[in-house]
Amino acid sequence: MTNNPKKAAAFWIGLYLFFVLLPLVLSQLGPVPAPRGFVAEVGIALGFVGLSMMGAQFALTARFPSVAGSLGQDTMLQFHAQAGVIAFLFVLAHPILLIASDPGYLSFFDPRVNAPRAFALSTGMGALLLVVVLPLFRKRLGMAYEWWRFTHGLLAAFVVMVGTAHVVMVGREGGYTSVLWKQAIWVALGVLAIALLLRMRILTPWLTTKKPYRVAENREETDDTRTLVLEAVGHEGMAFKPGQHAWLTLGGTPWTLAQHPFSFSSSATDPKRPAFTIKALGDYTRSLDKVEPGATALLEGPYGAFHHENDPTPNLAFIVGGIGVTPAMSMLRTISARGETRGLVMLYANKTPDRIVFKDELEQMREELDLHLVHVLEDPGELADTTAITEQGLITPDVIEKHAPPADDKSWTYYICGPEPMMNAAEHALLDRGVDPGRIRSERFNIA
Ligand SMILES: Cc1cc2nc3c(=O)[nH]c(=O)nc-3n(C[C@H](O)[C@H](O)[C@H](O)COP(=O)(O)OP(=O)(O)OC[C@H]3O[C@@H](n4cnc5c(N)ncnc54)[C@H](O)[C@@H]3O)c2cc1C
Structure with missing residues (x-):
């Protein structure tokens, strides 16, 4: 991957647009159903793009070091939040435009016509609404960040599964995905999205247990700020670039929701003894004064583009x-x-x-x-x-x-x-x- 941030950004944006627009290209290959009028066709196109954008959301939060390293994790997450709202509007426009073009489409939500379909589509839309709205009201609802993040992933996975099943089922009834190979591609993309979630929530945390750390020191810097100095146990530590961050989990198990990002505050020349300097801002960071030396710590990373290693300026x-x-x-x-x-x-x-x-x-x-x-x-x-x-x-x-x-x-x-x-x-x-x-x-x- 190039070290030029502009070229890297252009590459990743191009790749993103390719995946998001892929369904439109796919829909025009092979057998195509008879046109249903402009409004309905726009509604179908928005549904396809909205769903593939939902799938791509999993890639944006997947913490791939090469992507996060060239664009920055915070940029990725800001884009993720904005793209989520656009995907939501596209998916919402899909039934609205179809029903506006032909009220007969309301039957998709009618349990008397097809109860499982009506249930899946209604709960899928409800879950999508929660995915988009909860981040806006999380703090007012007093919902802990960790629980919100956990729920967010589950709801989003459900939305993608319902959406993929909907595309395949509609295809079987003569829609744009009537042939098996198109259905197979949709299913593969849906599975890929869920696999990215499992990779981030299960595989990557588990891998961190292979290279554990021990808390060597927990010292007070100011009234509300402490430094945790870690020591690699039986390995060479994590090679990082100064300015980057890692996700810290305290205790021996990676199966906890309490995983938080912190920038390394120590020198990159000593990867076996990384340090994090942490301000007490909430429940988790306020509890760090109780961490005893000797406690096990796990690190995931390094991530981030905020470093000077590739800068040509001295x-x-x-x-x-x-x-x-x-x-x-x-x-x-x-x-x-x-x-x-x-x-x-x-x-x-x-x-x-x-x-x-x-x-x-x-x-x-x-x-x-x-x-x-x-x-x-x-x-x-x-x-x-x-x-x-x-x-x-x-x-x-x-x-x-x-x-x-x-x-x-x-x-x-x-x-x-x-x-x-x-x-x-x-x-x-x-x-x-x-x-x-x-x-x-x-x-x-x-x-x-
Ligand atoms: C790239 C990066 C580097 C950071 N480096 C430092 C650092 O060097 N020192 C430092 O003190 N703080 C750093 N932070 C901020 C730190 O992650 C939060 O202050 C901390 O997670 C708050 O947790 P809390 O439960 O105590 O507070 P809460 O009151 O629960 O949360 C306060 C805010 O912190 C964020 N946050 C909470 N939990 C998480 C989580 N699990 N993952 C991501 N964000 C969360 C949310 O925006 C939340 O609204 C960094 C954050 C990022 C994104």
Whole structure:
């Protein structure tokens, strides 16, 4: 796979469109039923494309390292969420347009005509509605992320199974899939979608047990942030690129819903001793202070395109906020461990000085590396033991203008990670300054 992000994106988008539009091509091959009028034909086409988009949703969340590595897992998941809504609208339009063209199609939902079919189609549509609507209301309903993710996969698998069965059954009644080979392709694509789900939920977690880790250290960084240092048990660890992340499971069993993504905060030069620095934000992350050294940990990964390994530019400018400092810290520690000489700028936003994670180590790195460090603090209060520059307030275009490298200096790539509003502000400010979008990388921790 190419290292050029634009070419990689074009390749994967092309592959996605190929699979999504494949049913339309298939429908025109072999015997074709008599036309049923424009509205009905559009309804059928939308049904085909909507269903294949639903199937492709499983590939988007399958965490294939080559895809997630070139596009970024957060980008994939954002696309997954948006494509899900479009697929839903297409599938919904399918019965609506067919019934509008001929009310006789209502019989598909009539249990007196065919009870199993009416039940399957009604529950399939209901499940589809839940798949799309639950993510929007999950937080308001107080549903834990882990349970939502589990239910989401099950419901989506059910929708794809009902949809595939519907395509095959309608084909047997003289539709676009009347021949066996077309039915076989649809069944194969449906099975592939379910296989991708099983691979991610069963096979991949099981494989993580082959390379276990032990918690070597669980140390407090700030009031609400801890670092878990792991130690590979009987293997060479996980080779990762600084800035990437892995999914962490604590305890010996991979069969738990509690699997969470965290960026490596340690140097990539020591894959046998990876570390994760974690802010207590919810039930799971708040419970990490109880993890005892010696506990078993499992890691799935590495994933992510937020790293500098393929960048042609030598210099790195970080614009980070809060716990978004972790991938940047991994990059700095790796650069330091490798003895690399690079231009480095870090604008690091926090509310107050006591929230600054890695404050002392960053201070030390200013001595060792060519690091221009700026603490951007909403309430600077007493920022002791540092000679780093301090700005009061938020990361604004003015702060970026003052401390970031010149916009036209193409030797710099920007790495942005932090709270959503900070990331949006930083991205806009850089683009407004005329920084080429190809030199801006972002990692969003909030994926759902
Ligand atoms: C690529 C990436 C890298 C990350 N790196 C770090 C890091 O280095 N340090 C750090 O402190 N945090 C990191 N996070 C965020 C971290 O994953 C969440 O804060 C954590 O999972 C919250 O779990 P919780 O149950 O304590 O909180 P909750 O209150 O249950 O969840 C808060 C939010 O975190 C997300 N989340 C919760 N559970 C999961 C899950 N199982 N999988 C995915 N997302 C989930 C959801 O968006 C949820 O709304 C990263 C996230 C991503 C996507």
